[in-house]
Amino acid sequence: xxxxxxxxxxxxxxxxxxxxxxxxxxxxxxxxxxxxxxxxxxxxxxxxxxxxxxxxxxxxxxxxxxxxxxxxxxxxxxxxxxxxxxxxxxxxxxxxxxxxxxxxxxxxxxxxxxxxxxxxxxxxxxxxxxxxxxxxxxxxxxxxxxxxxxxxxxxxxxxxxxxxxxxxxxxxxxxxxxxxxxxxxxxxxxxxxxxxxxxxxxxxxxxxxxxxxxxxxxxxxxxxxxxxxxxxxxxxx
Amino acid sequence: xxxxxxxxxxxxxxxxxxxxxxxxxxxxxxxxxxxxxxxxxxxxxxxxxxxxxxxxxxxxxxxxxxxxxxxxxxxxxxxxxxxxxxxxxxxxxxxxxxxxxxxxxxxxxxxxxxxxxxxxxxxxxxxxxxxxxxxxxxxxxxxxxxxxxxxxxxxxxxxxxxxxxxxxxxxxxxxxxxxxxxxxxxxxxxxxxxxxxxxxxxxxxxxxxxxxxxxxxxxxxxxxxxxxxxxxxxxxx
Numbered sequence: 280x281x282x283x284x285x286x287x288x289x290x291x292x293x294x295x296x297x298x299x300x301x302x303x304x305x306x307x308x309x310x311x312x313x314x315x316x317x318x319x320x321x322x323x324x325x326x327x328x329x330x331x332x333x334x335x336x337x338x339x340x341x342x343x344x345x346x347x348x349x350x351x352x353x354x355x356x357x358x359x360x361x362x363x364x365x366x367x368x369x370x371x372x373x374x375x376x377x378x379x380x381x382x383x384x385x386x387x388x389x390x391x392x393x394x395x396x397x398x399x400x401x402x403x404x405x406x407x408x409x410x411x412x413x414x415x416x417x418x419x420x421x422x423x424x425x426x427x428x429x430x431x432x433x434x435x436x437x438x439x440x441x442x443x444x445x446x447x448x449x450x451x452x453x454x455x456x457x458x459x460x461x462x463x464x465x466x467x468x469x470x471x472x473x474x475x476x477x478x479x480x481x482x483x484x485x486x487x488x489x490x491x492x493x494x495x496x497x498x499x500x501x502x503x504x505x506x507x508x509x510x511x512x513x514x515x516x
Numbered sequence: 517x518x519x520x521x522x523x524x525x526x527x528x529x530x531x532x533x534x535x536x537x538x539x540x541x542x543x544x545x546x547x548x549x550x551x552x553x554x555x556x557x558x559x560x561x562x563x564x565x566x567x568x569x570x571x572x573x574x575x576x577x578x579x580x581x582x583x584x585x586x587x588x589x590x591x592x593x594x595x596x597x598x599x600x601x602x603x604x605x606x607x608x609x610x611x612x613x614x615x616x617x618x619x620x621x622x623x624x625x626x627x628x629x630x631x632x633x634x635x636x637x638x639x640x641x642x643x644x645x646x647x648x649x650x651x652x653x654x655x656x657x658x659x660x661x662x663x664x665x666x667x668x669x670x671x672x673x674x675x676x677x678x679x680x681x682x683x684x685x686x687x688x689x690x691x692x693x694x695x696x697x698x699x700x701x702x703x704x705x706x707x708x709x710x711x712x713x714x715x716x717x718x719x720x721x722x723x724x725x726x727x728x729x730x731x732x733x734x735x736x737x738x739x740x741x742x743x744x745x746x747x748x749x750x751x752x753x
């Protein structure tokens with residue numbers, strides 16, 4: 280029944296959000312030197328959202344948003360040395376080694392034996408390609424789709440590109456907002472694999488999930504069995 | 517004979533380098549306030565090259581490189597207000613209206629009537645998609661390939677993806693380094709359409725062109741006739 284399995288990357292295959300969380304902590308300490316601590320997280324998030332349409336997702340936009348936030352919160356007193364420090368964090372994030380989620384390598388290898396799998400991720404093109412190369416999983420994927428946004432149209436185009444009807448496409452990822460809701464909207468199947476932490480932007484309200492039929496597993500290794508069940512259900516139905 | 521025509525975007529379909537040239541001029545004036553003028557262009561280019569592997573091509577990386585360059589050249593005296601100004605330039609560049617090269621719309625429309633055409637461009641994913649949408653040319657393309665680098669492997673993957681043998685693929689663009697040499701290397705045809713100005717990084721030495729057989733036209737509107745000639749030559753040969 281399932282002809283194509285699409286996997287999200289960040290926080291589905293490898294740890295990503297902890298890098299941002301760690302960086303936000305350093306950022307708080309940096310800005311605190313200037314005597315500004317209150318509402319820093321909220322302010323940074325506002326700047327990130329404001330910049331999203333210009334800068335898109337990814338580390339470079341995050342760095343630019345941190346610099347802007349720091350300048351605003353310090354009323355322009357931010358020192359050049361600290362700007363440099365923030366840019367340095369960006370370079371470190373981009374160069375950080377890939378840490379696969381425990382058990383993911385085996386799960387993806389098993390999956391790739393039974394299904395064509397593709398990667399669907401948003402973010403910076405170069406950075407996502409680099410991470411996939413470093414992950415050592417690249418050869419398992421039939422295709423890599425790095426997209427600027429995950430919305431129903433984007434998923435429809437991907438289904439078209441691979442010639443797969445929506446009912447035979449499944450997307451697997453840790454974001455209800457990006458990996459589940461738009462896929463269901465496009466007529467596909469979606470599997471939610473929660474990650475310990477998530478960026479506030481990726482969260483959805485419980486109401487948004489009313490009457491949305493998706494699957495949930497606690498680890499990627501449960502995916503082959505879930506797909507098998509979907510297969511049997513489709514034969515029975 | 518030709519089954520797929522691939523077009524570069526920046527400085528082939530629409531003006532791009534003038535935005536960077538204009539920004540570099542403003543940047544020179546900004547840094548000059550601190551009393552540093554000598555070798556500024558060289559320094560910025562060095563920083564851009566150093567950052568290329570981390571930040572890739574595009575406006576965001578350019579902005580981060582300008583900030584780093586300014587901090588280095590002012591020995592850390594760069595003021596936060598000026599950092600903010602530089603980030604503002606980035607946002608302006610990203611939001612700048614698309615100015616098509618004169619006559620390109622008609623040329624691409626004519627081309628699309630006779631051949632499947634795709635766009636092959638490097639740079640920021642979101643920004644390139646946005647520019648294509650603003651250009652009003654998007655509907656003419658059968659596919660959009662935004663890549664992190666234009667090398668022979670990337671061109672081979674594109675030919676594979678569209679199921680076109682190298683000898684039936686032609687790439688058209690303004691960069692000998694990105695649109696011509698790697699395509700020839702991958703066994704395809706290449707058409708060079710020079711643009712008035714080019715980023716130093718895109719230039720190649722004359723020796724690199726020895727024995728490289730590519731075509732050159734002065735304007736995109738000469739492309740249909742060139743492809744017709746290629747077609748006739750292949751039938752005669």
